[in-house]
Amino acid sequence: MSHLSLQAEHARPVAAQRRKPAGVRAYGWFRVVALAVVVLALLAPLAWLVASSLKTNVDIYDPTKTIIFKPTFENYVNVLTRNNYFIYIFNSFWVAFVSTGLSLLLGVPAAYAMSRFTMHRSALVVLMARVIPGITLLVPWYYVFSNMRMVGGFTVLIMSHMFVALPLIVYIMISYFDSMPLELEESAQVDGLTPIGAFSHITLPLSIGGMATAGILAFIFSWNNFMFALVLSGSRTKTLPVAIFDFVSYASIDWGGLMAAATVVTVPIMVIALFTQKYIVSGMTAGAIK
Incomplete structure (x- = not known):
């Protein structure tokens, strides 16, 4: 058996150990998505509150100016x-x-x-x-x-x-x-x-x-x-x-x-x-x- 073959056989178990199981990877992605949803749910009302405070009453009622509007203090x-x-x-x-x-x-x-x-x-x-x-x-x-x-x-x-x-x-x-x-x-x-x-x-x-x-x-x-x-x-x-x-x-x-x-x-x-x-x-x- 050649030297390259021996290195390949030793590399497979190491790579298998480093590769996380599918369930662990899925759980990691689930945590990221769940965290993003929770953060968005908490910050979205606050962002809407601050944005509305910088609008006139007319702009607040205008759905086309929900994101793009001219701010006023x-x-x-x-x-x-x-x-x-x-x-x-x-x-x-x-x-x-x-x-x-x-x-x-x-x-x-x-x-x-x-x-x-x-x-x-x-x-x-x-x-x-x-x-x-x-x-x-x-x-x-x-x-x-x-x-x-x-x-x-x-x-x-x-x-x-x-x-x-x-x-x-x-x-x-x-x-x-x-x-x-x-x-x-x-x-x-x-x-x-x-x-x-x-x-x-x-x-x-x-x-x-x-x-x-x-x-x-x-x-x-x-x-x-x-x-x-x-x-x-x-x-x-x-x-x-x-x-x-x-x-x-x-x-x-x-x-x-x-x-x-x-x-x-x-x-x-x-x-x-x-x-x-x-x-x-x-x-x-x-x-x-x-």
């Missing part, structure tokens, strides 16, 4: 200057920032106590508060706060957003504290720290990542909250999701302005989510694996 000028949307942006940021900060201030110690002292019933109550639909509380809240003459102010709006943020923060932080070894705090107490000192000097600095996760998610939920703000806010405290409906009237809808306002609401939170996606993913999976 008149809708954004109308939203940001003539309708004072900078005030609504500040209102949304202020309510989300304060409600998230207060929820972290109250929720982190509560989660620590529930984790370290195995307060399972309290944790169950927190979980129940997370799954209760907020709309079930809107009617009694409105009745109580209207009698107290608080409806329309920032205080009641921040308190209502804390109803969503506080259980979320407690639920996430319980999982983070459960994953921390108790021996760290015991060693700190042996060195002379009190239990509160061990919590503030040892446990709390190690849980910065968990607090960042919980805070980011709470801020996003507060920024996007529409139902509480619609009922409990006033003309002075109106947030962005509620202000969008100014472009909807009884007789007509300003679609261009509506799309521009929706873009103004969506873009900031998408930027935050893009740069903090690592924390958001870890927060979504918190507690799934112990």
